[in-house]
Amino acid sequence: MNSSDLLSVYDVFTPSMPAREAFVEREALNDRLIDAIRTPGKQLIIYGHSGSGKTTLIERKLFEVYEHHITVSCVKGMTFEQVVLDAFDQLDAFLLVGGSVQQSASWNAQISTLWAQVSAAKMAMVEARSERVLPPQLTVQNLARLVGAAKACWVLEDFHKLDPEEKEKLAQAMKMFMDTARNYPAIKAVAVGAVGTAREVVAYDQEMRNRVAEIEVPLMSDAEISGIITAGAKKLRITFEKPVRESIVKFSNGIPAICHQLCLSACLSAGVGVTQSSPREIRKPSLESAVREFVESASDSIRDRFDRAIRRERVRKYDNYSIVLRAVCEAPLEGATIGELSSIIARIEPDYPVNNIGRYLESLMTDGRGAVLRKDQASGKYFHSDPFIRSYSQAFFRDAMSTSGSSEKHSAVAIEDVIREIERMLEQGSFKPKVRSL
Ligand SMILES: Nc1ncnc2c1ncn2[C@@H]1O[C@H](COP(=O)(O)OP(=O)(O)O)[C@@H](O)[C@H]1O
Ligand SMILES: [Mg+2]
Known part of the structure; x- marks a missing residue:
């Protein structure tokens, strides 16, 4: 191998810089x-x-x-x-x-x-x-x-x-x-x-x-995300085990920065700092550690987004944003339409007037509310903008429900709980809301 082909993993996977080596x-x-x-x-x-x-x-x-x-x-x-x-x-x-x-x-x-x-x-x-x-x-x-x-x-x-x-x-x-x-x-x-x-x-x-x-510039398709992994792996002379690659694609959910971050952490955890002299495979334990690290380092910003999502400007009869967000948590991974969410809410909060939920759903997609949701225009389904915000929300509501029976209690969710939700989600199969591509 030529020494000029030797790259640092930081040059290849660039979660906070424009992509150069692992560019698709x-x-x-x-x-x-x-x-x-x-x-x-x-x-x-x-x-x-x-x-x-x-x-x-x-x-x-x-x-x-x-x-x-x-x-x-x-x-x-x-x-x-x-x-x-x-x-x-x-x-x-x-x-x-x-x-x-x-x-x-x-x-x-x-x-x-x-x-x-x-x-x-x-x-x-x-x-x-x-x-x-x-x-x-x-x-x-x-x-x-x-x-x-x-x-x-x-x-x-x-x-x-x-x-x-x-x-x-x-x-x-x-x-x-x-x-x-x-x-x-x-x-x-x-x-x-x-x-x-x-x-x-x-x-x-x-x-x-x-x-x-x-x-x-839309979010990436799964094929494009996968392309980042392939391009980066080639530069470093490594391969990602199939389930690892699939999980990274799933977690990235169309967001290339998450893909770069998980690949980078997984490589570092596997001891891959530069282009390898002989091929190496990145396996599951390295990904698990990458996910944990991601959640730990992102927990402040995830918490911040979640807090903004359910913030109450004034006390109303219903805690509207929490109710709507909880319904999205109870919906399948790929999301639910307004009609489907109304039925879920009718189950968890029978007297709740569902005619306004469209407004709250739209609002939860804006930065002001942490951009915690996204909508697939084609199917009309609302879904969590990334698997980490979904796991955090689920851990939060699970916690709140089990302690006080309502989401009034507002304390930070333990990282352990978020990771447990992620593991549960991985077992469930796919987090695949269809991200619109051109
Ligand atoms: N075409 C691409 N191929 C590979 N990685 C990309 C590509 N575009 C963006 N990325 C990665 O995605 C992240 C965000 O990219 P950036 O260009 O800063 O997005 P934006 O300017 O829209 O916020 C960075 O980690 C970058 O390396
Ligand atoms: Mg930019």
């Missing part, structure tokens, strides 16, 4: 994505669940076509002006490096004049310590001109985290970019956000609709 192509998305990237003047909105693979895809596809990019990651509370300043800051680096901008001499002269203005304005902004006011030269037009001259594209990650007012300005900025594209055909802005936010941003400006490609 998203065939269903590639054509549309490449088309949109190559079409002059076409701006992009890429959206999907957190962890569905947006950043990874951009890194692979967009950056293959574009030599340069500036990426601004939006965080909550950021003003649009800060976003723009951050973009100018990043342009700084490669415009000054030189060589990257292959333009005529007069272009270069224009750009350096503009750049001198921008630098001065940036200083002024820093000195004024204002987060709201941009100096006159730091306009979106000038940003667009610089981005265009540098043949770069502007990537805005997680734009959904901005407040509505800032988002509206963002929509205007994208329009500006498109207008500038007449002079700089390569100019491109890409906004990356959460599910449901694409339409929101485009809706701010009717005119934009035709000039924007909206591309959804």
Whole structure:
């Protein structure tokens, strides 16, 4: 084996970084994505669940076509002006490096004049310590001109985290970019956000609709998840025992980050730190330890999501969210329709008025309620967004029911109980709500 083929397991399985070594192509998305990237003047909105693979895809596809990019990651509370300043800051680096901008001499002269203005304005902004006011030269037009001259594209990650007012300005900025594209055909802005936010941003400006490609990055199909395992195993010269592979696919439930995490932990537990010199097989005990580790390290966030799901804003006659969530727990693994859930509720809480449960179900799919549920549009079934949240919920309700007969008691669920639920679930067969794929 060549020493350059020797990879660390951390480079292969990357639960918190864009995938490189264990990358699987998203065939269903590639054509549309490449088309949109190559079409002059076409701006992009890429959206999907957190962890569905947006950043990874951009890194692979967009950056293959574009030599340069500036990426601004939006965080909550950021003003649009800060976003723009951050973009100018990043342009700084490669415009000054030189060589990257292959333009005529007069272009270069224009750009350096503009750049001198921008630098001065940036200083002024820093000195004024204002987060709201941009100096006159730091306009979106000038940003667009610089981005265009540098043949770069502007990537805005997680734009959904901005407040509505800032988002509206963002929509205007994208329009500006498109207008500038007449002079700089390569100019491109890409906004990356959460599910449901694409339409929101485009809706701010009717005119934009035709000039924007909206591309959804759905959760992965089981075959794609399986592809990650195969790709990673090949790089490390290992194999995953069939039941181990199947369990990982099942637990991942369409979320590639979970797949990477379980593979990584299972490898580490089996003592696989780098590409093996002779083939090795990853067996069940390594997976069990990986699952335990996953639950332990994720328990805070799982608990947090669950707490948000059943939080009561005010005391009502019924603890609506708990009742609805408990019904989903009693439903089969692949979920249940509103009608089926109504019958389950009629059994556990006979007097409960079921006509509102649709509203609570929808709400449980939003971030505000921990995004604990998902819905399969085709079958109309609601199901837990991942097997870990299901196991946690089940352990919680089992616990609450056995101690006080109601879900009023609200203490954290022991990790042991969650793991016991997971084992039970594994024995039951498949957790396979059909994740929609393109
Ligand atoms: N095409 C892919 N092939 C393999 N792994 C992927 C792929 N896309 C994403 N991943 C993995 O999934 C996780 C989330 O990916 P990321 O691109 O950060 O998602 P998002 O930006 O949508 O939140 C990471 O662990 C990443 O390594
Ligand atoms: Mg991302």
